[in-house]
Amino acid sequence: MTKSSQTPAEIETFLKQAIDLAMESLRATGARPFGAVLVKEGRVIATGVNEILATNDPTAHAELTAIREAARKLGSPRLDGCVVYASGHPCPMCLAAMHMTGIEAVYYAYDNEVGKVYGLSTAAIYDEMRKPFDQQKLKITCVPIRPEGIDLYDLWRRQTTN
Amino acid sequence: MTKSSQTPAEIETFLKQAIDLAMESLRATGARPFGAVLVKEGRVIATGVNEILATNDPTAHAELTAIREAARKLGSPRLDGCVVYASGHPCPMCLAAMHMTGIEAVYYAYDNEVGKVYGLSTAAIYDEMRKPFDQQKLKITCVPIRPEGIDLYDLWRRQTTN
Numbered sequence: 001m002t003k004s005s006q007t008p009a010e011i012e013t014f015l016k017q018a019i020d021l022a023m024e025s026l027r028a029t030g031a032r033p034f035g036a037v038l039v040k041e042g043r044v045i046a047t048g049v050n051e052i053l054a055t056n057d058p059t060a061h062a063e064l065t066a067i068r069e070a071a072r073k074l075g076s077p078r079l080d081g082c083v084v085y086a087s088g089h090p091c092p093m094c095l096a097a098m099h100m101t102g103i104e105a106v107y108y109a110y111d112n113e114v115g116k117v118y119g120l121s122t123a124a125i126y127d128e129m130r131k132p133f134d135q136q137k138l139k140i141t142c143v144p145i146r147p148e149g150i151d152l153y154d155l156w157r158r159q160t161t162n
Numbered sequence: 163m164t165k166s167s168q169t170p171a172e173i174e175t176f177l178k179q180a181i182d183l184a185m186e187s188l189r190a191t192g193a194r195p196f197g198a199v200l201v202k203e204g205r206v207i208a209t210g211v212n213e214i215l216a217t218n219d220p221t222a223h224a225e226l227t228a229i230r231e232a233a234r235k236l237g238s239p240r241l242d243g244c245v246v247y248a249s250g251h252p253c254p255m256c257l258a259a260m261h262m263t264g265i266e267a268v269y270y271a272y273d274n275e276v277g278k279v280y281g282l283s284t285a286a287i288y289d290e291m292r293k294p295f296d297q298q299k300l301k302i303t304c305v306p307i308r309p310e311g312i313d314l315y316d317l318w319r320r321q322t323t324n
Contacts, residue, residue, distance in 0.1 A: 011305055012305070012307055015305055015307050016307065016309045019307075019309060019310075019314055020309075022314055023310075023312070023314055023317065026314070026317060026318055026321060027317075030321060030322070032318070033314050033315060033317070033318040052239050056233050056234065056236075056238055056239050057233055057239065058229065058230075058233050058239035058240070058259065058262060058263045059221065059229065059259055064221055067220065068219050068220075068221055071218050071219055072218065072219070074218075075218055077218050077219065077220035078220070079220070087314060089304070090302075091258060091262070092254060092255075092258035092261075092291065093254075093255050093256075093258035093259050093262065094255075095291065095300075095302075096253060096254035096255035096287060096291060097220065097221055097255050098300055099254075099287050099290055099291065099298075099300055100220060100253070100284075100287060101220045103300060104300070104301065105300065105301035105302070105303070106300065106301070106302050106303070107303050107304075107305050108303075108304055108305070109304070109305060109306055109307050109308070110306070110314065110315060111304045111306070114306075114315065115315065117315075118315045118318065118319055120318070122262075125258060125261050125262060128261055129254065129257065129258060129261065129291070130292060136261075137261070138257075138260055138261055138265060138266070138267065138268065139266065139267035139268070140252075140257075140267070140268050141267070141268070141269050142251070142269075142270055142271070142273045143173055143174070143177055143269050143270070143271060144271055144272070144273070144276075145174055145177050145178065145181075145271050146271070147178045147182075148181075148185075150185070152181055152184055152185055152195050152249060152272065153195060153272060153277065153279075153282060155185065155189075155195070156188055156194070156195040156280065156282070157280055159188060159189075159192060160192070
């Protein structure tokens with residue numbers, strides 16, 4: 001799979017599958033309506049739904065759950081060349097995870113504009129995170145302490161280069 | 163605890179603990195040097211280290227691991243009023259999770275400027291995520307399909323308001 005090689009037919013197939021997962025999960029458990037399908041070389045290798053209600057894990061978004069399952073199955077934290085199909089607009093947590101794992105592309109069906117009416121938008125989090133650190137609601141402060149006279153990052157470099 | 167109520171002494175204590183966790187984990191397992199401590203009302207309720215090497219889970223950052231543990235212990239996905247102390251600069255995935263869970267503040271000791279020299283900076287991911295969707299390396303596309311004649315979000319609203 002090279003970049004941008006997803007065909008309209010496969011995009012529709014996998015998005016439909018992501019929406020079906022969301023719908024099944026909503027109907028079965030009352031979960032928030034989000035599903036995701038993670039595809040490598042045209043094959044589904046992992047899926048996820050929003051599991052926050054069932055697990056109380058605030059990071060159990062559909063996309064993050066699929067990413068974790070895919071990494072477990074592939075035995076690697078790297079997901080280069082994989083494509084995510086999500087029913088909803090990825091939130092910044094999930095999007096950052098996609099960036100960091102090398103996901104190639106993400107397609108989604110319901111954007112934040114649509115979700116806003118239902119309280120299912122993460123646009124406010126995106127807006128917040130676009131601000132400089134010192135202007136975000138969450139107080140973010142660097143306090144550059146270096147206890148014990150040992151520099152953590154120097155130690156890491158010594159351990160990993162020996 | 164009201165906003166900004168962390169004293170310099172407690173900030174130093176908990177940051178030192180986060181750095182100690184990172185150092186222990188690095189020494190014991192060769193893990194990437196990151197630790198985090200999650201505090202509620204002055205008490206540590208969860209800790210985390212980077213577990214990617216051990217688990218292949220790309221989301222197992224110290225902060226996200228501590229957030230998951232805290233939510234499990236509290237029995238709630240909300241962490242309002244909690245404070246995170248992290249050895250390193252939080253990445254956008256972890257920062258977004260903090261925003262979404264209601265974390266009040268985060269303090270960290272090693273910023274991305276320092277981490278850059280060691281390949282331990284996430285500044286590039288922040289830069290990428292500040293761009294509009296259509297200019298990011300990861301291809302991000304909304305394809306607003308609505309299969310089956312049932313609107314997923316309408317269904318969710320009906321289920322949750324009944």
